[in-house]
Amino acid sequence: MPPTIDVPAARQLTPPTGRPGMPTTARWVGVLLATLALTLGLFVPAAPSAYAQSDDLYENLDLTYAIQEDGTVDVTMDVTLRFGSNSGRHGLEMRLPIREPYDPSGGGGSSDQDRTYDYSNFDVSSPDNVSTKLSKTEVPDGDHAGWLRLRIGDPDRTIKSDTVTYTITYEADGLLTTYEGIEFYYDALYAGGNPAIASSTITVESPSSAPVEDLRCVRGSDSSQTDCDQFDFSGTTVTVSNSNLADDEGITLAAQYPLGSIQNAEPNLIPADTPNGDQSMSLSSVEWPIIGGLFAVVAAIAAAVVGLARKYWLKDERFLGAPPGTIPPNPEEAEVGRDPGNLEIPVTFSPPPISVGEAGLLQDGQWDVTEITGTLVALAVKGALRLDPERKQVTLVDRNVADRPEERVLLNALFNNRGPGTEASLDSHTLHSANEQMSEAVRATVDKAGWFKSLSMSKAARRGSSFGGIAILLILGYNFIGGAGLNVLLAAAAIAIPVILAYSVYRAAKKRGQRTAVGRALTDQIEGFRLYLSTAEANQLKFEEGEDIYSKYLPWAIVFGLTERWTKICQQLVDLGRLSDQEPYWYSGTGSFWMNYAIWNSFTHSMHSATTPEPPAPDTSGWGGSSGFGSGGSGFGGGGISIGGGGGGMSSGSW
Template sequence: MLRYLVIAALVCVALLPFAARADEGWVLERFTAVIVIREDGVMEVEETIEADFGALQKHGIFRDLRTRFKCEPVKEGPEPLYPCPGGKDRVYKVVAQPVTDASGEAVEYKIEEIDHGIRLKIGDPDRTVTGLQTYHLRYTVEGALNAFDDHDELYWNVLSDTLVPTAVAKVTVVLPAGAEVETACYQGYYRSRERCKTASSGSTASYTATRILNAGEGITVVAGWPGGIVNVSPPLLEDRLSIDDFFTFDAAELGGAIVAALAALVLVLRLWWAHGRDRAYKTLYYLTNDPAEGTRSLFARRDIVVEFLPPERLRPAQMGVLLDERADTLDVTATIVDLAVRGHLHITEVAKKGWFGKGDWKFKKKEGSGDSLLPYEQELYDAIFEGREEVKVSQLKNKFASDLGRVKQKLYQDSVSRRWFKRSPESTRNIWLAIAFGMVGLGALMVLIAGLQFSRALIPVPLVLGGLLMLPLSRAMPRRTAIGDEALRRVLGFRLYIATAETRRQEFNEQQNIFAAYLPFAIVFGCVDKWAKAFEGLDEVAGQSTAAWYTGTGPFQVMAFTAGMRGFASSVSTTIASTPGSSG
């Protein structure tokens, strides 16, 4: 077994491990260790460490003692009498005693747990020292000896992985009287077979490095003696935590996991049904005016009747929120077009510069439309112009994202004020997203507790899975009220009208401005091409409806205008959502 030692200087600003890697200029002038092996198998170790800091200001040294080792198969040499089986850790019981200096005065030290061992932080954190400093360490070790068929043995890395050079390194091993010691000694880097000097006399053996040990080099001593002189107890073993420790996979655990899975599934579905499923009138409200309502049935048929006019004079963005429970950037873009159609601004297409120039559009403020703006529309209108009379779309790049957020927030507030939702859909999604993460976190904690305490980690796993299922489901948790559900039914009727407009082409030839008036709704519905197709061949009628609010770069043609409007919508949506850190 190996035992690693790390000695490092403490920098004067803080007690930090491995600080000497970045702060050379000092050495270990002398390292000596006396290891007395008692008849009961306990080792009494006394070390003297002489560190020369020179003119450097240091607080002291670190002394790392490794106390835990992973059991591994013996690759060469005889098998010990007491094996160290896989899946376990061999543990040394180390008890440290007071540290003193060269005059025998106590030196302040602190013990802390580190990976695979303990660390002695030796020195006063409030005082620095220079020059040659001597530290006497004493501690006992239990469980470090090995027993074989024909002998007992100590294999010990006394000094290993030092961070500074060591001028002199010497170790003495003392056994009970009557023991004849056989020795071996190695020096250098890890796995080095370079021999160091050994000598033995009776029950005492000495080991000395034959040269200065560089930083990172160490010294390993081996002492063997006939069995029966020292009571070598079986090693101290502890189970190493592994995945198998968390599970039993018996009937109780598997049955519990199945029950928990069913319970988690029922819980998630119940939460969605009770808090995410839309409310609806129990009868055809537009016929009966019966306010009785309930949760919309899973397979309920929605009676869609074509609406030839925007229901309740709703605006495009309002319909967009009703349709997908989101205030999308496309809804805001459609609102800009709607504001232009209603006479609040004029849109002018800017001619491209060169073959590879990007398209751009200019907004110009118009007054006296006689049409009042809703709060979210006023917020959008003010954010676009900011006191200016005109502005290009490109000028809004990386500057409009915060304004966009406020517009969306007012659009959500509008939907709540109309009693379509009891709470902002965005707030609802965020709340349920937090609940989902909470379920995952609680489930993970319960898995850890059940695994560590009862080896039944599988039972709470379904709670984690339920939380993961709730993550995407949180997007569907905004819940329309019965009023909102009825408004949605009517919006779907109007969308049906837009989507099937081609069948009513002859009607459009007789209606003024209908192409432009309903274009913003077609943008929200994703039906721009279908709406334009209905006016194919009616370029004059469609052109007259756009002339007052849109100026293109060429003669008006319905399909060309529609293609340009798609580019406009895409460009505006990307630009107003862009931030300085994005590429939009």
């Protein structure tokens, strides 16, 4: 029995009473819900807590706080990060508090004020060959807190080395407090917000006018009062050293200076009822009838525009007065009109005189794994190579029989300039690049032949553009009109969402391309031959005695998504004695050709994996839960200091 080459069903076509059509209503409902979720997600704060990359490790994390005479603090962070096995490996992410509750008594009670911090003049460097690109995002956390998220690295680049070293510098304002003296009472590392740390040193330098009078330092989990491993001061320098901090531990220190020795040594305070971001960012303030009405009107207009586009602007051309699939002797002079879309396509008993790759692109305007798989088998059937699906290898026989550009591209990708007898592995390193090149080669062929009036961009160029565009539009909208409140934002969304969805529907229709009359006639022939392979029974197939009809039409069955049916039909021919049970000349597996169903299925899935690019690494920053941080009280009261009692609190890790 011939093998089953189970090509993925994503490209399966319905019988050609209609060409590959629009996505289902359910799919677009899903797109709508996803877009709404993305929109509302912009307004839902993400609160930082324990970092998800629990197997990351800081080999060293060194912080230097240089207090200036004007009360600002120049911060330098030197860190060597060892990536864990579940790290995104794009770079380093930090979060610095920009607002937190303030209790001047230090008793953990409520206050009518919140404390704020300002940061500026960021600079990032690294001795390693990694991206030091920096992005900054303010993240609200409830009504009284917020963070500045810093991401260092490039989302499109993965760091290959196990470790990377960064130096980050910035200026901070609002870190000092005054009680009986000026205090630098600061949660240098937020408890539970960083990976484990093998070694950490913290240095605090003050102006010559501000010698250190007292120092306290604790390490551990939240509320811990365990002393740091080593801490000391001399003159204007504080030195703190700790080792082997677990990922739930933080460091809090309090250094005291003489009153009046540093200017502006007061916290930055705002009324606690000051809106955190926008006071109108509340669902209760939304004018739902207006928003809903606006959405309905825009959706109706967008739907009408798309309907007109599909009816008048995206229709194929067709030769008027000629039967489907017929190309007149002088096509340039033939009368051409719009395809009505309801013509019955006649059965065609042989494939059109084009390659399976060209046929695959013509039928829906897309290049997929079925095309490269069909082309590979077509080359084997032509005698260009022998195929071993069990080992996922091919052997070059005669490259000269390849007469199509995409076939030559595939052979060059597999074998370079090597000669007959050369073996090549069908792996992702080879096939992913070849797949993209083959797509471009076929597109160039059909463009030169004039089979399309318009053809959508290739998958590589198109990848991610739709939802990337949605995200960009929503983020820009948030940045430009966020201050106007949730009503304005949702009004903008009510306009943007129907337009974006309409554009997506339009693109889905446009994705298959708009065929010229010649392209439409060839597509009729393709659909007619697909109808033949999808409906013919074994006793209806006519072929010459000794002809290997299974191999001859197998590439087409692959592209049509009919491999399983074609295999069963040919098995019946074997049983009837009309088709030889000998292994095809292009097969070189170690097992029996007729029994290797599982191997063939595995081969096809391998082809799919090898030609599919790896998805981008997910965002695993994993900040969840309540922030649990606050500020207030002296670091030199009778009860001592504890983790989380000071201001600030940096969280960090890989992303």
